[in-house]
Structure formats: structure tokens, C-alpha cells
Amino acid sequence: MHHGLLLKVETYFSAGEVDPARVVGATAVVIDVIRATSTIIEALAAGAQAVYPRLSSDEAIELANSLGREDTLLCGERRGLRIEGFDLGNSPLEFERERVAGKRLVMSTTNGTRAFLAAEDAERVLAASLMNLSAVRDEVVGHEHLVFVCAGKEDRFSLDDALCAGLIIQKLMGTMGRGSVELDLDDASRSAVALAKVYEPNANLLRQTAAGAALVEVGLAADLQLCADIDRYRLVPEMQERMIRLPDEE
Amino acid sequence: MHHGLLLKVETYFSAGEVDPARVVGATAVVIDVIRATSTIIEALAAGAQAVYPRLSSDEAIELANSLGREDTLLCGERRGLRIEGFDLGNSPLEFERERVAGKRLVMSTTNGTRAFLAAEDAERVLAASLMNLSAVRDEVVGHEHLVFVCAGKEDRFSLDDALCAGLIIQKLMGTMGRGSVELDLDDASRSAVALAKVYEPNANLLRQTAAGAALVEVGLAADLQLCADIDRYRLVPEMQERMIRLPDEE
Numbered sequence: 001m002h003h004g005l006l007l008k009v010e011t012y013f014s015a016g017e018v019d020p021a022r023v024v025g026a027t028a029v030v031i032d033v034i035r036a037t038s039t040i041i042e043a044l045a046a047g048a049q050a051v052y053p054r055l056s057s058d059e060a061i062e063l064a065n066s067l068g069r070e071d072t073l074l075c076g077e078r079r080g081l082r083i084e085g086f087d088l089g090n091s092p093l094e095f096e097r098e099r100v101a102g103k104r105l106v107m108s109t110t111n112g113t114r115a116f117l118a119a120e121d122a123e124r125v126l127a128a129s130l131m132n133l134s135a136v137r138d139e140v141v142g143h144e145h146l147v148f149v150c151a152g153k154e155d156r157f158s159l160d161d162a163l164c165a166g167l168i169i170q171k172l173m174g175t176m177g178r179g180s181v182e183l184d185l186d187d188a189s190r191s192a193v194a195l196a197k198v199y200e201p202n203a204n205l206l207r208q209t210a211a212g213a214a215l216v217e218v219g220l221a222a223d224l225q226l227c228a229d230i231d232r233y234r235l236v237p238e239m240q241e242r243m244i245r246l247p248d249e250e
Numbered sequence: 251m252h253h254g255l256l257l258k259v260e261t262y263f264s265a266g267e268v269d270p271a272r273v274v275g276a277t278a279v280v281i282d283v284i285r286a287t288s289t290i291i292e293a294l295a296a297g298a299q300a301v302y303p304r305l306s307s308d309e310a311i312e313l314a315n316s317l318g319r320e321d322t323l324l325c326g327e328r329r330g331l332r333i334e335g336f337d338l339g340n341s342p343l344e345f346e347r348e349r350v351a352g353k354r355l356v357m358s359t360t361n362g363t364r365a366f367l368a369a370e371d372a373e374r375v376l377a378a379s380l381m382n383l384s385a386v387r388d389e390v391v392g393h394e395h396l397v398f399v400c401a402g403k404e405d406r407f408s409l410d411d412a413l414c415a416g417l418i419i420q421k422l423m424g425t426m427g428r429g430s431v432e433l434d435l436d437d438a439s440r441s442a443v444a445l446a447k448v449y450e451p452n453a454n455l456l457r458q459t460a461a462g463a464a465l466v467e468v469g470l471a472a473d474l475q476l477c478a479d480i481d482r483y484r485l486v487p488e489m490q491e492r493m494i495r496l497p498d499e500e
Contacts, residue, residue: 013263013407157263157407159437187409187460191445198444210437 007172008145011165011188014152015111018118027143028122029136029168030239032151033160034211035090036112037129037237038227039075042092044246045233047101051075051244053113057083060108067104076108080218083108092226115151116239122147127237127244130164130201130227135234137171148189159209160227163199166192203228257422258395261415261438264402265361268368277393278372279386279418280489282401283410284461285340286362287379287487288477289325292342294496295483297351301325301494303363307333310358317354326358330468333358342476365401366489372397377487377494380414380451380477385484387421398439409459410477413449416442453478 010026012018031037040051052067054060057076064072075088082089088099090109107113119125124143128136140146148168150161170193173183185193199205206212206224215223226232237244260276262268281287290301302317304310307326314322325338332339338349340359357363369375374393378386390396398418400411420443423433435443449455456462456474465473476482487494 011407014267017264017406153437156267157261157438157441159441162437162441187403188407190458191407191409191412191441194445194448195441197448208440 005144006182006184007143008184009169009189010146010186011148011150011192013150013157013162013188014155015114015118015149016152016155018149020118020121023119023122023147026122026145026147027124027126027140028119028147028149029126029128029140029165030115030119030149030151031128031161031164032112032115033129033164033227034206034209034215035092035223035227036107036109036151037127038131039090039092039095040127040237040244041129041131041233041235042226043095043100043105044237045235046095046097048095049102049104049245051237052104052106052242053116053244054106054108055113055117057108060106064106067106071102072104072106073100075105078110080215080220091220091223093223111151111153115149116244119147119149120239120242125239127239128164128168130230131232132235133164133167133171134231135236136168137175139236141172141175148192153211158211159195160206160211162192163195163201165189166194166196167201169193170196201228201230255394256432256434257393258434259419259439260396260436261398261400261412261442263400263407263412263438264405265364265368265399266402266405268399270368270371273369273372273397276372276395276397277374277376277390278369278397278399279376279378279390279415280365280369280399280401281378281411281414282362282365283379283414283477284456284459284465285342285473285477286357286359286401287377288381289340289342289345290377290487290494291379291381291483291485292476293345293350293355294487295485296345296347298345299352299354299495301487302354302356302492303366303494304356304358305363305367307358310356314356317356321352322354322356323350325355328360330465330470341470341473343473361401361403365399366494369397369399370489370492375489377489378414378418380480381482382485383414383417383421384481385486386418387425389486391422391425398442403461408461409445409449410456410461412442413445413451415439416444416446417451419443420446451478451480
């Protein structure tokens, strides 16, 4: 019998489920398809310097002031819409190069921000969405302990985030087949893979999720098209000391 | 276009997720495949009078004393094993007719008990496991708002419980196709259905779940065979005032 590397994979379906002690030493992959991680990927791809996730709008404002307001933008949403007085909301479509290139973005969102902070004790904290599935797979393929932290929606399961985790795990399983690496999946990870077998990730599916339907309701359906743009980028943002950046573009 | 009855279906993947206010007016279906609801079904089928779920072992002991110890049994587990000083653990195999017929069972388990109490504000609270899938489907088919409360495992997702919910929803969808009833599934319910499409409910699958593997580890693998006995009974236990009984066998 051949014993190769055992890769342990765990999935949390909402930020509220995460026990911070259990991510220590692991590589955490934070997922908020609709929309925080999609927006972060889009913003960094458009040349933003860094994204600073903060829980409350007060903390966000305070940090923006201390960073200096001239090259800092305040971004975030409550109930899907831009926080009053903030520069930008949480719509990836807003984060165009001419607005965000070279800027620091302080960001406060309902679920995504919490997911990043719940994961911050991990050895590495990466950001994933449908927009960078393959790049994330390539980045984590050698890691021995992976924890997917789905943002979820108000402490509950989100189909979009769980499906995204399942698609990455499925890609890892494809890679594994060729090597001597075995995957040890927990209940939630196995269920995420089942979702990847059953559901096609596209804008139509996103519209049917709780998070997607809520966006449609506030007139932001166009965001879903971008959030569903599979492998739009080959970038993996990484958080270090509460600052999310592209590691290769210092 | 034909508009029939819309049946709203929600699923909570762990007891900790439940917002008690959101189950008010609904029919709650509590699921703890490994093992509380399987054990409760087995116990009531074996002639037990009623099961009284209680959170702590102290509460359980106090209630057993006030009910009168001669026809009351104390049942429950911590880490899978019988609570010290209790009459029975939480293994369905222990609940044989000669031990439990006519008895009141006061029960304290790690996850299942919490799920029942999280659901207690619902209009009706039913108990489901793989052992009574079809009976539960028949019982809830006309109800307008169903909430599946999966016990989960220490506030996390359990594959066995989610799969059980998915199997019941799938059976409902089969029924629906012939009538004028439409199902409105939330993200978690749709994901549960995906599980039902991908996974076969059997003892082998149960052994691979976190809850099942923990049982195997403490020498209780035999329980899983019984927990996986699909439609073993046509009974639906129901909780009223923190007392779970078979409504038709007063």
C-alpha cells in the first residue's frame, strides 16, 4: 500500500461557525462570492494597493482617517447598499481602475469582513471566489491543512459560498488523482463537493440564492454576472496583519 | 399559469443556527440521525410512553425524580457514552421492549436535545431520522411552512442529518409533481437535496461521517446499522410541552 501525503480539508459554512483555535497552522481560504471576496479580487486586479477589512463602520472610518484620507477609500455595505458617507459600496462593478488604482480600501461588509477576521489566526489567509477558482487551487495544492471559511449569510449557510468551496476541492481532487496525495474531507467539505456535482456555477444560479435574490431586490443584479465570471483572474489575494494584498505585486 | 399552494421549506444545519423566532407557526422536523432521533423512534416503537429531552444531566435527574423513579429511565450520553449513573445511553440497540415498554424516558444528549429545544416554539415539532423518512413525508405533505432542524455536531454541519433532510424534501418534491403544490426551498434546503442526489444513505456512509466515525471509535459501530435502516417504522414522534410521544398511541 502506498501512503502519500494526507491533505486535511475542513469547511465552515458560515463565519459564525468558525472556532479560531482550529484554524491555527492551517491555510484558510475565505469565500464570500456575493460579494466581498469577488469585490476584493476585482479591486486588487484594478490596481488597488490593499484592502483593510474592518467589522464596524466606525472602525473603518477611524482607520481611514489614520491612513490619510487622500489615498484611502471607505468601502462597504449594509443590507447590500453603500454605507452612508462612504466612497464606495460593495459592488465589484464600482471598483474600476480609475477609481481605485493605487488606493487603500478600508472595507466593512456584513458577512465577508467577519469571515476574514474569524480566519486571521491561520498560517495563511487567502481570498477566493468564483473569479479565481483555478488560481486558488494552484496556490493551495501542496498545503497539508486547508480550512475553507465561507462567509455565509447572517451566520447561516449560503449556497454560493459552499458551492465555491466545493468547486475548489473538486479541482484539488482532480490534481490529487495524479499524485500521491490523499484528501481527508470533513462532512461539510464532502457536502460542498456534492454541490459542485449538482449545481452549475452561473449568474442564473446566483440569482436564486438568498444572497443573490437580496441583491436583485435592491437593484444590483448586474453584480451577479461579474461574480459568476469563473476564473476571470489568476490572482490570489492574501491577508497579513488585517491587510489583504496581492503577494506578487508589492 | 397555474398558481397552487406554495410550500416554504427552510433547513438549519445545526441546532446553534436556529433563530427560535423564525420557527414560530412552522412545522419543525428535528433530525439527529446519529443518534437521538433514531433512538427516540426506536424507543417509542418499543412501547416507551414518552421521551423528555433535557439539556443538562442535572435537569434530567431532577425531572426523573419528580416523575417517580419506578417507571422512569434516565437516558443520555456525553461523547457517545452513557452518562455515569444513568440507566441507558443513547444507543438505539439498548431500547428494547422489555426494558422500555411503558416507561418514561428522560433523555439528555449532546446535540439532539438542543435541537428539540431550539425548535420548541414551532406549531408542531416532529422527530425524523432515516428510520421514518416516508412516514414524515406523509405527515408534513400538506403543511405550508416546514423547518428542518438538523442537530448537527457541536454547532457544526453533519452530513448524516443534512442528507436525511434532503431525502425528505426529495420525497416531498416527488409528491408535489403530481399536485398543484410548489416548493420554495432556501439555500440550505436546496443543498440538502443535492446531497440526496449524490449520497446513498447506508451504514457505510454513516461510518464515514464525523458523528459515525466518533461512534466507531467508542465501539458503537453496530448502532449505525440500525440508524441506516430506512423506513424501519411508519411512526412520527411529536413533541408537545417538552414531551415526545407517538400521537396515535396515547
